Amino acid sequence: METLGFLMDGFAVALTPYNLMFALFGAFVGTLIGCLPGLGPANGVAILIPLAFTLGLPPETAMILLTSVYAGAMYGGRISSILLNIPGDEPAMMTCLDGYPMAQKGRAADALAVSAIASFAGGLIGTIGLIMLAPVLARFALTFGPAEYFALFLLAFATLGGITGKNPMKTVIAATLGIMISTVGIDISTGTQRYTFGILELYEGIDFILAIVGLFAISELLFFVESRMGKGREKVNVGKLTLSFKEFVTTIPTQLRGGVLGFISGVLPGAGASLGSFISYTLEKQILGKKGRFGEGDIRGVVAPEAGNNGASSGALVPMLTLGVPGSGTTAVLLAMLISLNITPGPLMFTQNADIVWGVIAALLIGNVLLLVLNIPLVGFFVKLLSVPPMFLLPIVTMVAFVGIYSISHSTFDLYFMIAFGVAGYFLRKLEIPLVPIILGLLLGPEMEKNLGHALVLSDGDWSILWASPLAMGLWLVAGLGLVLPYLIGPILRRRMNSAMKESPVSD
């Protein structure tokens, strides 16, 4: 009941015309970014952060804008999967399996419509889960001391490489690099200058917004240049909507199962949307068995992964909002925004910044409705956009990133810095060093150091305090598992995802 009251307050925040306008804008831009092959939610949010900043938006508005972009990008991901058989990002991969065959059979309109509804169902279920689970988890997290927090951060790093991540050592390296970057600047507790080399611009540390935009947006441009995906694509014919009400009704159980499974895998650290769409697709295939024609354009093969990945995108917000530990790359970028707004994410946020938390949650609910309303009539527009060649789009996107960064500080120095991060991002991605742990290290490094300091002060310098309590010990254990599991499960999961892709007769 108490929760319901907070949610009502949240609606009061989210439903002001000003915030509603930004939610609508975010949902639109998000869908746009999501449907462009190659650009995923993380890039989308990264590119818009500087804009949210320079506009001087109030914190709740900025967060509402960015979460709408996030949700929109998850919605948009399905469009290029269905029409072109090109997943915009990893979670959209499973949608290709049945979406593209449906499109080839001339049922593209049906696939698009039903996947929009499935995305809505998944998003809705995920948001309801978030509403129920987040306050409970936040209350539990209030019992955490500095040692537990230190262990929790380690857990976040250990699992963020994800179960599908290849080499856990590279995750460790990436996280360490990120934390190292965060130590540049003047040490808060002692005032010592660390790694500034006397350069004035470095005294306040390296702005992680520069790093994020450089690593994500600029490196993406470089990858495009290399792969020469500049050519336009043939026009796609969407066809007429032939979906019958009866056929739609048969997908409802799939929508529910997919949304719930997606939410659960979103909450689990490191699992995320890719796993969400994968397991809901596989489960559906197993439940329906011979009754389904999966891989040949079964409508439920479109519904399951879409409900799954949108459920997961809300689920990933649970650890981010309650513990200050993001469950996915995109939520890491959202976390960066919160920290830049001087809001410390974590359990205290639910009491200190209740209007922001509940405003964002309410905005997610509203955003899902907006997205549904936006997606059904505007799908033709998004489809047209797909035939605009990336050789025009990508330079423009890069320019927008430049403008955003420049507008924050009006300093060209920052632009060079951003380009440098872009080059580094290109090389790191080539060498399969994941970028997300770098960002996370950059964000959590200072908090980690602070908690380490507090813990050691409490224990008079006895390091064993870090694993003294059962809770801290448990966190260390799970963190260890998070590093070992990719070795054991990762290859199996990857093989399965790939063989599922190969089994489908039409994919190339």
Added chain:
Amino acid sequence: MTGFGDRVLGLGLLVLAVAYGWAAQQWPEPFGGAEGVGPETFPTILSVVLVAGSLYLMIRPDPDAQWPVRKSALELVVSLLVLVVYAFLLEPLGFVVATTLAVGTLSWRMGAAPRRAFVTGLASAVVVFVLFNYGLSLSLPAGLLEVH
């Protein structure tokens, strides 16, 4: 040799880790003695972790990635140069001129016909300039177009 990329990266990281850790030991001890955590404690731990990571990379490298050769490598360098020059010219030339040149050159190098590329550049530059300056009232440098 397989794993060449990872080995080079490992070596680079090892040098970085040692330099980073060594620099941390050079800081003057903060006033009040060395109890608890000093400014060097955390960086020291990090450098140890990174040394371990970089050694691992050198001993057990992953198979090599495909690196761009000749033409695409050249295109990459050209795109990077465009970005750097764009940052350099943004203030003196002004947003519209610099952006037209940058977006146009990038599109052209990515395979668009030169004329369409620069028209797209100009159009996007004007739209963003108007949007930012008048719509959002954030000032972008006008440069050559500035009215005196």
